[in-house]
Amino acid sequence: MLSLPPLAAEPIFHIGSFPITNAYINSTLGVVVFAVFAYFLNRSAKKYYATGAPKGLVNFFEYLIEFVLGYIDGVTHDRKKTMKFLPIVGGMFFFILFSNWVGLLPGTGSFGLYRGGEFLPILRPANTDLNLTLAMAVFAVVASHILGIFTIGFFKYANKFIKFGDIYQAIKSLSPIKILVAFIEFFVGLIEVFSEVAKMVSLSLRLFGNIFAGEVLLTVLASLIAGYGAFLIPIPFMLLELIVGIVQATVFSMLTLVYLSIATSEIHGHVEENHQEIEVSEVEAI
Amino acid sequence: MIDLNQISQLIIPVAHAQEAAASSGGIAVLGLNVKFFIAQLINFGILLLIFWKWILPGVTKAMQARTERIEKSLTDADRIEKEKKEFDIWRQAEMGKARTEASSIVTAAQTEAGNAKQAILDQTKQDQQKLVDQAKTQIESEKNKALQDAKGELADLVINATEKILRKKLDSKVDQEYIKESLGLVK
Numbered sequence: 001m002l003s004l005p006p007l008a009a010e011p012i013f014h015i016g017s018f019p020i021t022n023a024y025i026n027s028t029l030g031v032v033v034f035a036v037f038a039y040f041l042n043r044s045a046k047k048y049y050a051t052g053a054p055k056g057l058v059n060f061f062e063y064l065i066e067f068v069l070g071y072i073d074g075v076t077h078d079r080k081k082t083m084k085f086l087p088i089v090g091g092m093f094f095f096i097l098f099s100n101w102v103g104l105l106p107g108t109g110s111f112g113l114y115r116g117g118e119f120l121p122i123l124r125p126a127n128t129d130l131n132l133t134l135a136m137a138v139f140a141v142v143a144s145h146i147l148g149i150f151t152i153g154f155f156k157y158a159n160k161f162i163k164f165g166d167i168y169q170a171i172k173s174l175s176p177i178k179i180l181v182a183f184i185e186f187f188v189g190l191i192e193v194f195s196e197v198a199k200m201v202s203l204s205l206r207l208f209g210n211i212f213a214g215e216v217l218l219t220v221l222a223s224l225i226a227g228y229g230a231f232l233i234p235i236p237f238m239l240l241e242l243i244v245g246i247v248q249a250t251v252f253s254m255l256t257l258v259y260l261s262i263a264t265s266e267i268h269g270h271v272e273e274n275h276q277e278i279e280v281s282e283v284e285a286i
Numbered sequence: 287m288i289d290l291n292q293i294s295q296l297i298i299p300v301a302h303a304q305e306a307a308a309s310s311g312g313i314a315v316l317g318l319n320v321k322f323f324i325a326q327l328i329n330f331g332i333l334l335l336i337f338w339k340w341i342l343p344g345v346t347k348a349m350q351a352r353t354e355r356i357e358k359s360l361t362d363a364d365r366i367e368k369e370k371k372e373f374d375i376w377r378q379a380e381m382g383k384a385r386t387e388a389s390s391i392v393t394a395a396q397t398e399a400g401n402a403k404q405a406i407l408d409q410t411k412q413d414q415q416k417l418v419d420q421a422k423t424q425i426e427s428e429k430n431k432a433l434q435d436a437k438g439e440l441a442d443l444v445i446n447a448t449e450k451i452l453r454k455k456l457d458s459k460v461d462q463e464y465i466k467e468s469l470g471l472v473k
Contacts, residue, residue: 009317024326027329027330031333031336035340037341038336041344042340046344058345088334090337090342091333091337091338129317131323135330138327208316
């Protein structure tokens with residue numbers, strides 16, 4: 001009997017009146033794994049940094065951080081900014097990657113319990129829960145606004161969306177063309193407010209859609225052919241899912257990085273703004 | 287083999303989802319729920335906090351320190367290289383000066399040594415001449431003295447021989463023998 005994963009995560013048990021879903025268990029598992037990793041990393045770091053060159057886990061993590069720093073540097077072109085964005089972008093990247101890949105391990109989707117004749121997997125890839133992807137998207141966009149306000153100031157930042165300043169300057173210049181352009185830009189600014197909501201929706205749905213589609217694909221492929229074929233056919237697609245996992249983690253974190261970068265940079269002109277928008281659309285195209 | 291019944295089973299949940307979406311306004315079928323959203327947001331926040339406060343600092347601080355150390359080492363290496371070049375130039379100049387100085391010292395020493403040698407040679411020649419003169423004088427006086435002694439001895443011998451001849455009144459043949467004998471003693 002083919003059992004496709006439902007769109008919504010399934011509650012497994014309750015803590016008080018709060019239902020704990022299988023996707024929530026996976027995301028909590030991610031937090032626990034990160035905490036354990038942090039413990040061992042700090043222990044190794046203390047040991048190796050005291051004696052000299054890092055080895056093993058610390059060395060491997062340093063390599064990963066160097067890799068991520070290189071990517072962030074490529075967008076920010078400023079190491080100070082890179083270090084400021086690293087906790088958000090790096091944390092996001094590693095968490096999404098971990099959640100995507102852990103969903104491919106045996107046990108996720110296969111261990112579960114039967115309730116009312118229906119099979120409920122105890123573990124489900126965390127990113128197949130839209131609540132998590134939306135939470136991350138909201139966090140990314142809100143963080144970009146907060147950092148933007150703290151970096152360039154509230155009024156300058158607000159002028160990116162509500163361009164009263166431009167209208168005032170245009171009226172002061174008494175040039176009809178400038179006034180017309182200022183009014184058009186004012187309405188473009190208002191559209192920008194809606195685009196912020198679109199950012200959250202697109203970020204969350206893209207990640208959710210890709211990972212959920214992967215789950216469905218693997219389930220369908222495993223169910224289509226009986227016998228050993230059920231084990232063999234999904235293998236190439238699991239490898240493909242490994243790539244999808246890393247690509248989606250990169251896309252989500254890179255878009256967040258671009259949002260952060262745009263929000264924290266002063267507007268010098270339309271050329272630069274357009275260039276940044278092109279960068280965003282290139283990443284989104286992936 | 288692909289089972290068509292199973293493919294039809296794939297379509298049924300999608301149809302159910304569409305029905306549910308239509309009945310619940312679309313968003314509930316995706317599982318969106320404020321409570322779950324907040325719970326996931328908190329989970330994600332905790333994770334970022336762990337990453338930010340607990341994972342990154344140990345490694346990034348060490349990396350930063352290492353980068354600074356490498357940059358400092360490179361700066362120091364550049365400075366040392368520059369200082370080495372300056373030192374080489376200074377050393378070359380000093381070596382040139384020292385060589386010139388040494389050369390003049392050697393020349394002066396050679397001149398002085400030549401003079402000293404000449405003086406010593408002159409002095410030695412004088413001393414040698416003096417010694418030779420002294421030796422000659424001494425030999426002359428010794429020779430004279432020896433001659434005087436020999437003359438005296440000869441005279442004594444002649445006197446002795448004469449006395450013996452006269453005492454024994456010997457013939458001329460015996461005289462000759464005595465004289466020869468006496469002369470043989472002189473030699």
